[in-house]
Amino acid sequence: MDEKLVCPKCGSRRFRVISLVAVEQILENGEWSCSEFSDDGYILSLECADCGAELDPELLGYPTQKALTSQLVEVVVAYPYQGEGGVLLGVEKGQYELIYVRPSDSRYAWPPEKVAGAICRALGLHNFGVATLDKLVLTAGHFPIGSWEEVPAIVSKMGMGDFTWKVVEQKMAAFSPKQALREGYQDWISDPKRARSGEVDFGVWWGLQDRDFCYGKSPWRVSWIEDTGELYARELTSDRYIVLGVYPTRAEVEARMEGWADDLDRMTLTHFFPEVFKQA
Numbered sequence: 001m002d003e004k005l006v007c008p009k010c011g012s013r014r015f016r017v018i019s020l021v022a023v024e025q026i027l028e029n030g031e032w033s034c035s036e037f038s039d040d041g042y043i044l045s046l047e048c049a050d051c052g053a054e055l056d057p058e059l060l061g062y063p064t065q066k067a068l069t070s071q072l073v074e075v076v077v078a079y080p081y082q083g084e085g086g087v088l089l090g091v092e093k094g095q096y097e098l099i100y101v102r103p104s105d106s107r108y109a110w111p112p113e114k115v116a117g118a119i120c121r122a123l124g125l126h127n128f129g130v131a132t133l134d135k136l137v138l139t140a141g142h143f144p145i146g147s148w149e150e151v152p153a154i155v156s157k158m159g160m161g162d163f164t165w166k167v168v169e170q171k172m173a174a175f176s177p178k179q180a181l182r183e184g185y186q187d188w189i190s191d192p193k194r195a196r197s198g199e200v201d202f203g204v205w206w207g208l209q210d211r212d213f214c215y216g217k218s219p220w221r222v223s224w225i226e227d228t229g230e231l232y233a234r235e236l237t238s239d240r241y242i243v244l245g246v247y248p249t250r251a252e253v254e255a256r257m258e259g260w261a262d263d264l265d266r267m268t269l270t271h272f273f274p275e276v277f278k279q280a
């Protein structure tokens, strides 16, 4: 890991790192704040802890979401016939599923390369492969020379099981705990529908992932807004917040929060609100 990592904008050596396993850690002068980073942690984002500049997570030299995604999926374009085509999404080597067919009678449908390119960009993959008819025949073991419309049936024989594109999307969503963290608390709370409302507080010493409030980690406050029913957490030393759910009545939010103060070890947002951080 690069101990000389310096923020190109402000020169700070303190970074906020969001990963799959630890959710958030501070890296200062090459030292991890509270716990060592494990090699299978998969870094999702890297930003300067002082000015907020976003840096390429690959700079750290640990596996990133990009590496994880490439292990999961491979995008392949197949051309059974000239002028026809489809995009195949391969999940783990050799197992393909058809996700796009360009109708042979449509002049305006996206060509498969364009679809594959868009998918690769969305998933952070480097590039897509191209499969010829020969390769498909070899993989499937059997390819009746008919029409392109038969490809889905052949692809289904390749043994994808129930691993569909939808499942990949869900897995991708589950890999993004960062999406729960939002910037702009002051703007959000100043909206008149919230600013004029009464609030009910549920404690100010919540941890994000643990309650080890050592250097660089701030406590969070959990509150419920009467008028909007929103239950939220805000980080006390920043402008970040998390919407934890909507509970229209006080009785409902108190039922959800029951026992929150009974056990200090449970007073972490990821443990008490797993539904917010695990989307799949």
Ligand SMILES: [Zn+2]
Pocket (backbone or CB within 6 Å): 007, 008, 009, 010, 011, 012, 048, 049, 050, 051, 052, 053
């Ligand atoms: Zn900076």
